[in-house]
Amino acid sequence: MKKQHISLILGAMALGVEAMAQERPNVIYVFPDQYRNYAMEFWAQPDFAGQLNSASDPVHTPNINRFARESVVLSSAQSNCPLSSPHRGSLLTGMYPNRSGVPLNCNSSRPISSLRKDATCWSDVMSQAGYDCAYIGKLHTDFPTKNSPQHPGDYVETQRPVWDAYTEPQNRHGFNYWYSYGTFDEHKNPHYWDTEGNRHEPHEWSPTYEAKKAIEYIQNKNGQRDGSKPFFLMVGMNPPHSPYRTLNDCMEEDYNLYRDVPIDKLLVRKNANRDMAKAESARYYFASVTGVDRAFGMILDALKEAGLDENTVVVFSSDHGETMCSQNTDDPKNSPYTESMNVPFIIRYGSRLKPHVDNLLLSSPDIMPTMLGMAGLHDKIPAEIQGVDYSPLFYQPDSESVKRPDAALYIQNMDGNKDAQGNVVDYFPSARGIKTHQYTMAVYIDRNNNRDHVLLFDDKADPYQLNNIADTKEGKAAIKKLYKRMGELLTEIDDPWISRGIYKRVAKQLK
Template sequence: MNNTKYLYYLLCIVVAFVSCQSTPKETKSKQPNLLFIFPDQLRNAGIGINNQDPVYTPNIDQLAKEGMLISNAVSNFPLCSPYRGMLMTGKLPYHNSVLSNANSNRYKYNNSWQKEDVSFSDVLVKNGYDAGYVGKLHLTSPPPIPDKDTVIWDAYTPKEFRHGFNFWYSYGTFDQHNTPHYWVNDAKESEVTYINEWSAKHEADVIIDYIKNPSEKTRNKDKPFALFWSVNPPHPPYQYVPEKYVAPYKNKTLSELLVRDNVDLEAAAEALAFHKGATRNHTHLAKEHVKNYFAMITGVDEQIGRVLEALKEQGLDKNTIVVITSDHGEMMGSHGLMSKNIWYDEAINVPFIVRWPEKIKGGQKNDLLLSVPDVMPTLLHMMGATEGMPTDLDGTDLSSVILEGKGNQPKAALYYYIKEGQPASGHRGIKTTTHTFVITIDDDNTIREFLYDNVNDPYQLKNEVGEGNVMEGKLRAELLKMLGIKKDPWLNYYQSLQ
């Protein structure tokens, strides 16, 4: 072999070696960031792209067009604290101690986020993430004040109970949207930061600063981030909203705003008097405030738009998983009810939009029955952040369904109503893509059943129990089977009454 050929041969070997060495670095995908946004009390009907409520949400709509819109996301226990407990732990309420809304009356039941529950944020931190939380937490039941009947809702969460979140700009729960307060990072309980600004606007500013990270103090720039934002609006009081957001709705009539066929503003909903969670005799609030409720949604949408623009400006939008969802919906006069905590779709069907340009093709719609405990394992698998994830979760990893359109989809999602401190109490139900079936047990141990055909009766106006619908027996059997699999203590109580 002459020198020229030898040098050429040697060069080929060097090039091949260098190529082999550099390929993994060039092709290895960087861990995605996560921005998880969940406005409080935002029903799925309240997103403009769904063409149900006449509400203006251009930024959320655009996000849905750029990602996947999941139409059957279910808040299995449509109440603030139980939802948050399921989201953070991947476990159902009777497995994580958060059986009801956290406040001082529930302190005696230890109705709080448990320190020993390895949670969403714990796993993220173990897998190299910088984790942040902004806004309402509502997972700590504070101790009562001795010799006083005052119920304390807001609560300070000590650092050792924050499950790895190192950026903290949060509070327990309160509803003064125009004058919010926060505990910031290492602040002691007495060191409260008070703000004189609409909470959604202020929190968006905080998050934009977190994203831009100008001083490199809000987060570690060398780590991917996972930021959870729980913005309180559109939770009531509905009137706490800047006037500029009310303007598009101000001159509209009730019939132009409350367009659902099941709205009844005059009924006392007597048939639901047994259900202690159902908010009856308050439909005057719908008359007075539906325009404010929609205005808050529009205002939150604007702030979400500002945050998404900051992501884009920083070049982080392509490899950031953005999720928009909610802890539960709002009845707003449907079935003569207000608020949440009942099995109707206005309460349990929440938005779920996920955008990840690097992995999820835009413009997709999916009728996946996504339950709250599924969110933790699904997102952790999507992010490749599964080291240290507990093996006893109640949720299921549905990442392959979202990313590849493959894998088994759940056939049903469970519904819960549980009384404080009593895990075997209350009501249980099941929602499929076509039906809703519920069994209730009231304080007198009276059992009732409800069956709705959600395809032919989308507003759930007719209870078909006892009318020969073959789905009644099938869904009852499926519900009891699922409760058995999930080791629900309610099942033994129900069976003892048969």
């Protein structure tokens, strides 16, 4: 009887623990690559009209439209270092590139750029808090090494430098379910390594396939997760990242929506140069956007069918934007232009969040602590992070428990010195800048750490950033204030511009 009584007590305790675990929300974070904030159809619809101060893209995104109406939508989320790897490093660690270990896009010529193994990542915290953690899709935060599971002693690809990478189990930072790769840009010929290191080549457009894998995980179809735990699922889709040139890059059904639309009806932003050779890519880019929307919708539908949508925090975001012929640049990213820095950030948490649009200047390192806050894990946020938990503002936009940011940093790094083998041994902090609700400023330096040039845009008066006002009387007065505030923020994060004396040196040259 005693044993039976003890067993009943232990069983009741176990059920109680399980019930408490299930009270915590599931978290799903979906982030396609190179997806700009303007590429969402709802911005042009009546109930969202006027929330952006410039034209949005004429894209078809019915699932994101529906999701936005159930969510808090940020109009001014910023990718501070708008490149895949640096943003992802900040996303996972809550730190800026100088601390995350990822100041540059990761490849085999840049051993200095790789996610810190000793960092306590978002997924580490979730795992330690009792979550089942899954990662599906593109990661791109690892320095590629000769660790191919299929070909021991070799890289996972033959091109040099190597970009793709296999993440070994000890470097997965708490993710117990794995179906991922480093970076690989054949959208209809993707590959993945699973939890055990087996390689899979599905020969299917990657967002669709990744959505199917996410659905299997949500449904726990094959026992992929511990059903007694809440789950944390990240899905890193590659499209609408380049290439976007042919039907090898997107689904034909999506391309057909844009095939016969004149380019001037697609590239509607006033700063877009429709005569650039890249202009035709707009059809394929927008087709990829629509395909990502459909894949995201598949995940949302599966979540609802499983009865989990009310107790799941779902986010749709991206790691950086895409200029797509704006500003006469072929570089889709790595710039302070709004098309590059401004990314989607849409968050839904059942009936707990009242749908609205907010102009919160959310920065990349803020996402990790904010999402931990959304999961009720405020007290688990690592002390070393540099981001801020803004979760109270999603519940109460007027909350005074956390101060709203007045600015977001812009960071651009380039390869620094190289060794005899051509490997990058440090990085060059080529530009620093600041984004406020009115201005965008970026200050560039040469290799001798002297001022090279300055960009300054009044985003309210000039939303397409057509006029650089850095040398005007108004501009010089604004630069003085903006540069001071930028210095304060750079000091807070111990940026190289501060530690190497670049900030003070350039300050003298700006007078």
